[in-house]
Amino acid sequence: MRKKKLRFEEFASLPNCITQPLELMGHWQQQFDVPQPLWLELGAGKAYFAVELARRHPQWNVLALDTKRERMFMGAQQALEAGIGNLRCVWGDAEVLERMMAPAELSGIWITFPDPYPKDRHARRRLTGPAFWEVYRRVLKPGGQVHFKTDDPVLFEWTLEVLEHRGLPLLHKVTDVYAPEIELPNPDAAIPTAFEARWRAEGRTIYYLAVTFT
């Protein structure tokens, strides 16, 4: 119990960590030095992907969101040590994204190696499920993008079906991100996440797709 409380205080004490995201709806830009297009990584884990995204795109502001603050603490520290000022790590739940973001507040979303929730009774928690796409459409600007990477072929196929059913055309679809002959349509798709490094070491194939909302 004590350890958990200490962790919360440690997380909250970092200047780039946010613990009350519902209070920031419509005001996220105030968390940054300059207002810039706002990108969000959902289920960011250790947030190393978001750190690199922020480093590569200083003209964006980047949020990493996860329910596990102990994991994000790692990325938050890494960003501070590297002097990356356009990243914030947010302790929060994607299930209430619509209560965190005003309509059209985001320019882009990355969903990186989300938990696949393979059981049917947990399907509504999948971050690429139908209800989430409806939320993404609302919180993104017109022309906003959603990018998705996974090592799970079943989740990837299921997501393609969900997108087809919703009439959402694909911007990119890559069925083996690290295939030698592949020229990735988006170089950011090759930024490795912490889980991805593990899955690649096991020889798993990495899948990627992207969607643009008009």
Ligand SMILES: C[S@@+](CC[C@H](N)C(=O)[O-])C[C@H]1O[C@@H](n2cnc3c(N)ncnc32)[C@H](O)[C@@H]1O
């Ligand atoms: C398999 S891990 C992947 C972490 C990271 N994206 C990576 O690739 O290293 C899935 C992450 O999603 C987070 N997660 C699951 N459901 C979530 C939700 N509803 N809101 C926010 N984060 C969630 C988990 O806590 C976990 O850190």
